[in-house]
Amino acid sequence: MKEKRTSLDDIAKKVGVSKATVSFVLNGKGDEFNISKEKQALIKETANELSYVPNFFAKSLRQGSTKTIWVVLADISNAFYAELCKTVQEQLYEKGYNVFIVNTSDNKELEQTLMRELIQRSIDGMIISPSNKIDTLIPILQETHIPVVFADRPGDENADFVGVDNYKEAGSLVHAFSKKPKKLAILVQSNSHVVTLEERIRGAKDECEKSSIDFELVSLSADQENANSTISALLKNGVDSFLALNNVVALKTLGGLKSCNVQMPENIRMISFDDSEAFSFFEPGISALRQPIQEIGINSVKRLLSRLSETQTPGEHFMLPCEFIQRGSH
Amino acid sequence: MKEKRTSLDDIAKKVGVSKATVSFVLNGKGDEFNISKEKQALIKETANELSYVPNFFAKSLRQGSTKTIWVVLADISNAFYAELCKTVQEQLYEKGYNVFIVNTSDNKELEQTLMRELIQRSIDGMIISPSNKIDTLIPILQETHIPVVFADRPGDENADFVGVDNYKEAGSLVHAFSKKPKKLAILVQSNSHVVTLEERIRGAKDECEKSSIDFELVSLSADQENANSTISALLKNGVDSFLALNNVVALKTLGGLKSCNVQMPENIRMISFDDSEAFSFFEPGISALRQPIQEIGINSVKRLLSRLSETQTPGEHFMLPCEFIQRGSH
DNA sequence: TTGAAAGCGCTAACAT
DNA sequence: ATGTTAGCGCTTTCAA
Numbered sequence: 001m002k003e004k005r006t007s008l009d010d011i012a013k014k015v016g017v018s019k020a021t022v023s024f025v026l027n028g029k030g031d032e033f034n035i036s037k038e039k040q041a042l043i044k045e046t047a048n049e050l051s052y053v054p055n056f057f058a059k060s061l062r063q064g065s066t067k068t069i070w071v072v073l074a075d076i077s078n079a080f081y082a083e084l085c086k087t088v089q090e091q092l093y094e095k096g097y098n099v100f101i102v103n104t105s106d107n108k109e110l111e112q113t114l115m116r117e118l119i120q121r122s123i124d125g126m127i128i129s130p131s132n133k134i135d136t137l138i139p140i141l142q143e144t145h146i147p148v149v150f151a152d153r154p155g156d157e158n159a160d161f162v163g164v165d166n167y168k169e170a171g172s173l174v175h176a177f178s179k180k181p182k183k184l185a186i187l188v189q190s191n192s193h194v195v196t197l198e199e200r201i202r203g204a205k206d207e208c209e210k211s212s213i214d215f216e217l218v219s220l221s222a223d224q225e226n227a228n229s230t231i232s233a234l235l236k237n238g239v240d241s242f243l244a245l246n247n248v249v250a251l252k253t254l255g256g257l258k259s260c261n262v263q264m265p266e267n268i269r270m271i272s273f274d275d276s277e278a279f280s281f282f283e284p285g286i287s288a289l290r291q292p293i294q295e296i297g298i299n300s301v302k303r304l305l306s307r308l309s310e311t312q313t314p315g316e317h318f319m320l321p322c323e324f325i326q327r328g329s330h
Numbered sequence: 331m332k333e334k335r336t337s338l339d340d341i342a343k344k345v346g347v348s349k350a351t352v353s354f355v356l357n358g359k360g361d362e363f364n365i366s367k368e369k370q371a372l373i374k375e376t377a378n379e380l381s382y383v384p385n386f387f388a389k390s391l392r393q394g395s396t397k398t399i400w401v402v403l404a405d406i407s408n409a410f411y412a413e414l415c416k417t418v419q420e421q422l423y424e425k426g427y428n429v430f431i432v433n434t435s436d437n438k439e440l441e442q443t444l445m446r447e448l449i450q451r452s453i454d455g456m457i458i459s460p461s462n463k464i465d466t467l468i469p470i471l472q473e474t475h476i477p478v479v480f481a482d483r484p485g486d487e488n489a490d491f492v493g494v495d496n497y498k499e500a501g502s503l504v505h506a507f508s509k510k511p512k513k514l515a516i517l518v519q520s521n522s523h524v525v526t527l528e529e530r531i532r533g534a535k536d537e538c539e540k541s542s543i544d545f546e547l548v549s550l551s552a553d554q555e556n557a558n559s560t561i562s563a564l565l566k567n568g569v570d571s572f573l574a575l576n577n578v579v580a581l582k583t584l585g586g587l588k589s590c591n592v593q594m595p596e597n598i599r600m601i602s603f604d605d606s607e608a609f610s611f612f613e614p615g616i617s618a619l620r621q622p623i624q625e626i627g628i629n630s631v632k633r634l635l636s637r638l639s640e641t642q643t644p645g646e647h648f649m650l651p652c653e654f655i656q657r658g659s660h
Numbered sequence: 661t662t663g664a665a666a667g668c669g670c671t672a673a674c675a676t
Numbered sequence: 677a678t679g680t681t682a683g684c685g686c687t688t689t690c691a692a
Contacts, residue, residue, distance in 0.1 A: 005452075007684095008685065008687095019663090019664095019686080019687090020663065020664080020687080021662060023687060023688085027687085033661075033662080036661075053446065054450060054685085055391070055684085056450035056451045057387045057684085058387075058684070058685035058686040059687080060668095060686095061385070061387040061391050062668055062686050062688090063687075075416070076412050076415060076416055079409070082412045083407050085406060086405070086407045086433060086435065089435065093437075099432075099433075100431065101431035103415065103429075103431060107423075116383065117386070120383055120384055120385065120386035121386045121387070122385075122387075251608060251611060255611045258611055278581060278606070280554075280585065281584050281588060282612065283588060283613070337669055338670065339670095347678075348678070348679045350679065350680080350681090353670070354678090357671085363678080364677050366678095369677090369678090385669050385670070387670095388668070388669035388670040388671090390670095391670075391686090392670050392683085392684055394684080
């Protein structure tokens with residue numbers, strides 16, 4: 001089966017020259033080494049004939065470098081990350097890099113294995129949204145000197161980061177409702193314990209306390225039926241404003257609200273942290289905070305590339321502003 | 331800066347043994363080769379101390395194999411593909427494979443470059459949803475004997491394929507409306523020319539003709555304003571049933587319908603080919619054909635793995651059934 | 661104008 | 677029980 005790939009040597013033998021000559025020609029250095037036009041043509045032709053493909057590993061082993069960047073994310077099925085890595089991919093491709101996306105499914109163990117692989121493969125750089133607490137990653141990352149940019153979820157102080165100020169933005173949303181909330185429900189998913197969400201919670205809470213707004217922090221079940229009854233209970237309990245802290249929760253909240261048949265925005269108001277394509281098609285449209293996903297991607301790449309050239313700059317944190325999209329639900 | 335990584339030899343020298351011994355120990359074959367416990371411990375310790383990380387390229391070059399699979403997709407920001415590659419990733423990870431996702435952004439040139447890279451890196455296998463017409467890909471793929479499974483979008487007759495029967499499924503949707511359409515609008519995006527969509531169009535058209543249903547094939551602009559006026563014109567034109575041929579178009583259609591303030595499903599009905607998380611939260615819920623994304627993923631992996639072991643089976647096409655989700659819009 | 665040969669880091673067959 | 681050595685396929689210096 002494995003009818004061995006053609007190697008440089010095969011071509012050399014067939015043409016009757018040395019490996020070196022073939023290597024020169026195939027790497028476009030034929031003229032530089034004054035190899036005769038005819039010989040060059042012959043070599044190229046033969047390479048084609050034998051459908052020669054250089055061995056990437058041999059090449060990498062020899063030269064040490066690979067034009068490869070990894071993008072490591074927790075959950076690619078989340079629209080936010082999908083959009084992010086699409087942008088990153090496009091940016092990097094323009095610069096001649098291969099980019100591989102690796103989905104960790106929020107599997108911390110996998111993430112760590114991956115970090116080791118990263119070093120093994122001596123890739124050029126990495127953009128990551130870590131699901132691990134950073135402390136477990138940093139030591140691994142420090143063994144290597146490969147540039148890493150954290151996107152969306154921050155690393156530590158000394159690491160580059162591009163994202164938004166979740167604390168501040170969440171806080172500001174508390175004041176975005178058209179009527180001051182009598183009672184505000186701050187909604188999250190039951191399982192997730194990521195930094196970004198924790199920051200948003202903290203931001204919303206602090207702001208409520210500062211402005212003496214009555215609030216309740218609520219975990220919504222993954223099951224829609226359960227979520228519905230939670231929402232229903234909240235309504236009975238006097239909640240008139242809903243702040244969903246990410247797009248997944250927002251959709252669940254919306255479902256719950258719909259099942260309770262509320263008047264929005266007259267009696268009940270809601271805002272989502274994270275926008276979604278579908279939000280503008282609801283009646284009323286769902287007002288949402290849009291994160292500058294593309295800008296996050298673009299800036300992550302920009303930062304990575306500058307890291308790739310000048311090695312010794314200290315880590316920087318880039319906080320990009322969000323935009324509040326007013327639709328009708330708030 | 332590049333303070334050279336520690337190699338096997340460094341450890342060997344420090345401990346005072348040979349490279350081979352170190353290699354054995356570090357690969358867990360210490361006992362097999364009867365290397366003394368103390369020496370083993372010492373070697374491992376030293377490796378740790380020097381924070382040794384094996385060189386992936388050297389290893390691959392030597393052994394020929396990499397436990398690596400590529401998943402190549404046209405557009406990762408499409409929920410369908412995002413879900414698909416999440417499933418694939420999880421399945422493959424369980425089997426001990428590294429999976430890299432590559433997003434081509436429907437860039438055909440990039441896709442071809444990638445195919446070459448694929449061969450260069452002698453990865454173990456690939457799952458792909460091609461954006462190129464297959465004829466340009468097949469010759470490249472045939473140069474190698476690396477197993478490839480086509481998911482969602484088929485390759486040629488001899489290649490493995492896992493997906494759905496777009497022709498048949500689209501046809502059946504024509505009959506799924508609660509009232510026989512007076513006039514049916516078949517909606518697509520203005521730009522996309524992918525096989526799957528073409529099949530769906532063909533299926534819907536043929537079925538309309540067979541059942542003498544008046545229909546119109548409509549390209550919806552990417553711009554929502556334009557899309558809205560298109561929809562409005564259709565309504566004026568007597569269209570009472572809308573069949574959106576993928577999730578993107580469905581959302582656009584929905585927006586248009588909403589802007590026209592129609593009564594659904596009394597006067598106007600709509601169905602989407604492709605489900606979306608948000609559909610159940612509209613009023614009425616959007617009835618949709620759900621593709622078995624997870625099953626497509628699972629079966630693609632299953633097929634790839636069997637290809638990986640027994641080499642010489644002929645290509646097979648797996649057509650998985652879809653499920654019609656009745657909500658309220660049809 | 662071309663070829664020989666060293667060596668990137670690793671594994672495994674073959675010696676001791 | 678451990679060391680020696682021959683490559684894997686490629687690039688590149690040095691020699692001819």
